[in-house]
Amino acid sequence: MPFRRSGLIDRLHIHTRDVAAAKRFYRAVMGALGVPVVEGEDFFFADQLWIDAGERTGHVHLAFNAADPEMVDRFQQAGLAAGGRSNASPEDAGFHPGHYAVRLMDPDGNLIEAVWRGCLSPCA
Incomplete structure (x- = not known):
């Protein structure tokens, strides 16, 4: 499997x-x-x-x-179905304009987020 090496983090x-x-949680959200x-x-x-x-x-x-808002939604659905707990949804206050994101708690209590940094209406 090739590594993306597209960001700041090596690992x-x-x-x-x-x-x-x-495994159950991460298989779902990575999928x-x-x-x-x-x-x-x-x-x-x-x-x-x-x-x-x-x-x-x-x-x-x-x-x-995430590539688009629909991918964020799939991430949320998959994570919740695989034992994750909701921490924040796109409708929750506190997200920055232009962001569409969800936050889940994984089985160990880590905060796992999927974010699309596109521009949603209204866009600043």
């Missing part, structure tokens, strides 16, 4: 106490974003995101780029 490595639950997941017994990765079994050292806030 994000997080630990999970429940690999099966994390909604069109990113393949490569799985091993006690690890998996998707592009520059690496997750393996281990003790967590803290929570992270991770935002993925």
